Amino acid sequence: MTQKFTAVLFDLDGTLVDSAALVAGSVQNTFSDYGLPAPAYEAIIGYMGIPIEVYFKALGGAAYAELDEPAVFNTYRAHFKTMLDAGRLKPFDGVIDLLSGLKARGIRTGIVTSKATQPAIYSCEKAGISEYLDTYVGSDLVAGYKPAPDTVFKCLEKLGLPAGRDICVVGDAEGDIGMGRDAGCITCGVTWGAHDGARLLRQKPDHIATTMAELSAFIGL
Numbered sequence: 001m002t003q004k005f006t007a008v009l010f011d012l013d014g015t016l017v018d019s020a021a022l023v024a025g026s027v028q029n030t031f032s033d034y035g036l037p038a039p040a041y042e043a044i045i046g047y048m049g050i051p052i053e054v055y056f057k058a059l060g061g062a063a064y065a066e067l068d069e070p071a072v073f074n075t076y077r078a079h080f081k082t083m084l085d086a087g088r089l090k091p092f093d094g095v096i097d098l099l100s101g102l103k104a105r106g107i108r109t110g111i112v113t114s115k116a117t118q119p120a121i122y123s124c125e126k127a128g129i130s131e132y133l134d135t136y137v138g139s140d141l142v143a144g145y146k147p148a149p150d151t152v153f154k155c156l157e158k159l160g161l162p163a164g165r166d167i168c169v170v171g172d173a174e175g176d177i178g179m180g181r182d183a184g185c186i187t188c189g190v191t192w193g194a195h196d197g198a199r200l201l202r203q204k205p206d207h208i209a210t211t212m213a214e215l216s217a218f219i220g221l
Helices: 019-033 041-046 052-064 068-085 095-104 115-128 150-159 173-182 196-200 212-219
Strands: 007-010 108-112 135-137 167-171 186-190 207-209
Touching: 007 150, 019 041, 019 052, 019 068, 019 108, 041 167, 052 150, 052 186, 068 212, 095 108, 095 186, 095 212, 115 135, 135 150, 150 167, 150 173, 150 207, 167 173, 167 212, 196 207, 207 212
Parallel strands: 007 108, 007 167, 108 135, 167 186, 186 207
Antiparallel strands: none
């Protein structure tokens, strides 16, 4: 099969790893720790793909403004790490086959995430997928968060590749599609994460995959 892409850049949470319950639980525990009402699971998942630096304010309301924000973020990351260390983070079925197939064909891979970079690397290590990934870019390495294209551009800079239609950006949230599109890349939304197909279609992705097999076929494996 003719190779379609030089590189494939993946969002992490909800795209490669099944982390929704861990994210929601960590947010709820953090808010409770600071005396704030714990947000509903659905409200938290609706914000997945957006950095906590942005959506915690939206979930926390006026009382959140009185908190020591860096301490709040550290508390959230500690809760999440506890779940990682307990072995609760798993890749979605088929992810390892997908990533190993890309590696075998010499197709470069990168993580483009709203997590900070080091926590993203740690998540990939704990999920058992780090050996298949070439580089990582998190929200701490860019000035503009998703859906701005900065994360894609930074990742491609680290890979030594230009943006273009031979790059595919894969994600489960609207921000992922907007980010990839505005970077001038091909985009593929996946429906097993935060946002359903109807919501992803708002950003006009080049393709939507409803199964890992469909994603694999679109990528050209």
